[in-house]
Amino acid sequence: MTAPPEARPAAHPDGRTDADHTAEDAATMRASTSDPDRFAAIFDRYYPQIRGYVARRLTAEVADDVTADAFLAAFRKRGSYDPGQGNVRSWLYGFATREVGAHRRAELRRYRALARLDAQPSRPAPDGAAEPMAAAELDARLASALAGLSTADRDVLLLVALAELSYAEVGQALSIPDGTVASRLNRARRQLRAALGATEDN
Amino acid sequence: MDELRLVRAMLDDQPAPTATEVAAARRRVLGSAEPSGTDELIRTLALADATGTAATAGPATAGREAAELAGTARRAPRGPSYRRRAGFAAVGAAAAAVAVAVATVPGGASGPGGTATARPGPAGRAGDGAGQAAGLSASQILLVAADKAALAPATGARWQLHTLSGGQVLTTGGYFIDHRYDTELWVPTAAAEPTWRIMHDLGARPATPADVAAWKQAGAPTRWTIPLRKLTPDEQRQQAEKIQINRKLNPNGPLIRAPKAQTMTAAGGAPFAAREDSHGTVGVIANKPRTLAEVAALPTDPAALQAWLEREIRAGYRRDGGTGRSMSADLFEQGMQIASHLPVSPALRSATFRMLASLPGVRAVGQVRDPLGRAGYAVGLPEKSGGAVNEQRLILDLRTGATLAWEVVVLAAYPADPHSAQAGQVATYEVTVGAGWTNARPKLPARQIGPEDAVG
Numbered sequence: 330m331t332a333p334p335e336a337r338p339a340a341h342p343d344g345r346t347d348a349d350h351t352a353e354d355a356a357t358m359r360a361s362t363s364d365p366d367r368f369a370a371i372f373d374r375y376y377p378q379i380r381g382y383v384a385r386r387l388t389a390e391v392a393d394d395v396t397a398d399a400f401l402a403a404f405r406k407r408g409s410y411d412p413g414q415g416n417v418r419s420w421l422y423g424f425a426t427r428e429v430g431a432h433r434r435a436e437l438r439r440y441r442a443l444a445r446l447d448a449q450p451s452r453p454a455p456d457g458a459a460e461p462m463a464a465a466e467l468d469a470r471l472a473s474a475l476a477g478l479s480t481a482d483r484d485v486l487l488l489v490a491l492a493e494l495s496y497a498e499v500g501q502a503l504s505i506p507d508g509t510v511a512s513r514l515n516r517a518r519r520q521l522r523a524a525l526g527a528t529e530d531n
Numbered sequence: 532m533d534e535l536r537l538v539r540a541m542l543d544d545q546p547a548p549t550a551t552e553v554a555a556a557r558r559r560v561l562g563s564a565e566p567s568g569t570d571e572l573i574r575t576l577a578l579a580d581a582t583g584t585a586a587t588a589g590p591a592t593a594g595r596e597a598a599e600l601a602g603t604a605r606r607a608p609r610g611p612s613y614r615r616r617a618g619f620a621a622v623g624a625a626a627a628a629v630a631v632a633v634a635t636v637p638g639g640a641s642g643p644g645g646t647a648t649a650r651p652g653p654a655g656r657a658g659d660g661a662g663q664a665a666g667l668s669a670s671q672i673l674l675v676a677a678d679k680a681a682l683a684p685a686t687g688a689r690w691q692l693h694t695l696s697g698g699q700v701l702t703t704g705g706y707f708i709d710h711r712y713d714t715e716l717w718v719p720t721a722a723a724e725p726t727w728r729i730m731h732d733l734g735a736r737p738a739t740p741a742d743v744a745a746w747k748q749a750g751a752p753t754r755w756t757i758p759l760r761k762l763t764p765d766e767q768r769q770q771a772e773k774i775q776i777n778r779k780l781n782p783n784g785p786l787i788r789a790p791k792a793q794t795m796t797a798a799g800g801a802p803f804a805a806r807e808d809s810h811g812t813v814g815v816i817a818n819k820p821r822t823l824a825e826v827a828a829l830p831t832d833p834a835a836l837q838a839w840l841e842r843e844i845r846a847g848y849r850r851d852g853g854t855g856r857s858m859s860a861d862l863f864e865q866g867m868q869i870a871s872h873l874p875v876s877p878a879l880r881s882a883t884f885r886m887l888a889s890l891p892g893v894r895a896v897g898q899v900r901d902p903l904g905r906a907g908y909a910v911g912l913p914e915k916s917g918g919a920v921n922e923q924r925l926i927l928d929l930r931t932g933a934t935l936a937w938e939v940v941v942l943a944a945y946p947a948d949p950h951s952a953q954a955g956q957v958a959t960y961e962v963t964v965g966a967g968w969t970n971a972r973p974k975l976p977a978r979q980i981g982p983e984d985a986v987g
C-alpha cells in the first residue's frame with residue numbers, strides 16, 4: 330500500500346506507441362514460429378504493462394507468476410496468432426485475463442480487502458470525487474462494487490480502465506463482438522455508479 | 532464522475548517488479564523456448580539438468596520438453612532468491628531457505644551451516660568438470676553467453692545490482708566460518724535522486740562439515756573473533772583500492788576503514804541504507820568510478836575493448852605498482868565486473884564475453900552450481916598467488932547470458948598457511964542475485980546514513 334505508484338506504460342521507452350509496433354509485432358510473431366527466440370522481443374515489449382494489469386487485479390505478490398503463465402500460454406499458441414484478428418497487445422491481454430480468471434478467488438479477496446474501510450490508506454480525495462464522501466469510503470464502495478460484478482463484465486471494465494484497450498481491442502482480447510463489449514461495459518459502469526450513489530447522467 | 536479513473540486510482544497501489552523478478556519471469560518464459568541457433572549447443576545440457584539433478588535446477592534450467600513431461604514442473608518452486616519480496620527481513624530467511632534447499636543436492640551435502648552453498652557441486656570441483664560440459668569449450672560457453680546477452684532488455688529509471696557475497700574466514704577457534712553480506716545498489720538516472728547502497732550483514736556460520744564438527748566441539752558459539760593477521764599483498768591491494776574508491780565516492784568520510792580485530796556473529800546485523808554522493812557514477816572499472824555516459828561510450832568491439840581495458844588497468848594500478856598479477860587475470864576480473872555489475876548495453880556485454888573467450892589461460896570448468904545452488908556453466912582462469920593456485924570463476928546461465936556468480940576457488944592451498952582456505956573450496960564468492968534496469972524503487976530500511984556518517 331505504501332509503494333510508490335508506477336509510471337504508466339503509455340508509451341514504450343523507445344518513444345513509439347503501441348500502434349507503431351503492430352506491424353513489427355506481427356512479423357516477429359510470424360518469425361517466432363520457426364525461431365522461438367524471437368518471442369523474447371514480444372516478452373520484453375509487453376511484460377511490464379501486462380504485469381501491471383495483473384498486479385492491479387491480483388496484487389504484485391502473485392503478478393510475476395501469473396503473468397509468466399500468461400506469456401507461456403501465449404508462447405505455446407504463438408503459431409495460431411492471426412494478425413487479422415487484432416494486434417499482439419490485445420491478444421496478450423486475452424491470455425492475461427484468462428490467467429487472472431483462474432485466480433478469481435484471489436481477485437475477490439483483494440477487492441474485499443480494499444472494501445474494508447480501515448484498510449484504506451488515507452489519501453486526499455481524487456479530483457472530481459463526490460465532495461462530501463471521503464476518499465476512503467469512495468474506494469470501499471468501489472471495491473465492493475467491483476467484487477459484485479459478473480466476471481464477464483468485470484473483465485471488460487478492467488481491460489478498459491486498467492489496460493486502456495479500445496472496444497475493438499477488448500473484443501479481440503476476449504473473442505467477443507464489439508456490441509457485447511459495449512453492453513457489458515455499460516452495465517458494469519452503471520453498477521459502479523449506483524454503488525457510488527451517483528445519478529445516471531452525473 | 533469518471534468511475535473508470537477511480538477504479539484505476541484505487542487499484543494502482545501495487546509496486547512494480549524488481550529487476551530480479553522480471554529476470555526470473557523472463558527466464559521462465561523464454562527458458563522454455565525450443566532450441567535454435569546457439570541453443571542447439573546447450574540443448575542436451577538443459578535436458579540433463581531437467582532430468583538429472585533437478586533438485587534445485589527449477590524451471591530456469593529445465594527444458595520445455597521436461598517441463599511438459601513433468602506437468603507440474605512449470606510451477607515448481609523457483610529459487611528462493613526470486614521469491615523474495617523486497618523486504619529486508621526476508622533476506623535472511625531466503626538465504627536460510629537456500630541453505631536448506633542446497634543441502635539436498637546430491638554431492639552437495641553439508642552440515643547445519645548449509646555451507647555447501649559456498650561450494651560448487653561435484654561437477655564444479657577443480658579439474659574434473661571440463662569433460663562434463665558435453666564438449667563445451669570455454670569460448671563456446673562465453674560465446675553462447677554473448678549471444679544470449681545481446682537479447683537482454685535495458686531500460687528503466689534505476690539500475691539495480693543485488694549481490695550476496697561471502698567467503699571463508701579463519702576464527703580464533705581454528706576453524707573457518709562463512710560470513711555473508713547482502714548488498715543492493717540502486718543508481719537512479721535522475722540526477723535529483725540519491726544513490727542508495729543497502730547493506731545487510733547476514734551473519735556467519737561454520738564453513739564446511741569439518742568446520743561444523745570443530746565448531747560443535749568448541750561449544751557451538753554464535754560469536755567469533757577473527758584474528759588479526761598480515762594481509763597478503765593481494766589483500767592489501769584490494770583493501771587500499773576499496774578505501775581509495777570509497778574516498779572518491781564519499782570525500783567527506785570513508786564508509787570503509789582498514790580492518791581491525793573483528794567480531795562476527797551468527798545473527799548478523801540489521802540492514803541499513805547508505806546514501807552516496809556518487810556523482811553520477813554507476814560502478815568501478817580498473818580502480819576508477821565510471822559514469823553511465825562513460826560506460827555507454829565503451830567500445831563494443833572485443834579487441835578495441837581489450838585495448839582500452841589494458842590501458843585503464845595500467846593507468847588505474849600504476850600508483851600501487853601494479854596488481855602483481857598477469858594481464859589476463861586483471862582483464863578477467865575487470866571483464867567480469869563489466870559484464871556482471873555494470874549497466875552496460877547488451878552489445879557491450881556480448882563484446883566483453885567475446886573478449887574473455889579470447890584470453891589466454893581461460894578454461895572451461897563445466898557445469899557447476901553457484902553458492903545459491905543455481906546451475907550454470909563456469910569458465911575459469913587459474914593464477915599463481917604466492918605459493919597457492921587460485922582460480923577466478925565466472926558462472927553463467929547460458930539460457931539468458933546472465934552472470935550467476937563470481938568465485939575464487941582454491942586449486943592448491945598455500946602449503947603452510949592455515950589462514951587460507953583449503954584446496955577445492957571457494958575462498959570468496961559474489962553472487963549476482965539480480966542485476967538490471969527497473970522502475971521499482973528501493974525499499975529502504977529504517978536505519979539510513981549519509982556520506983558524512985562513517986561505518987565502523
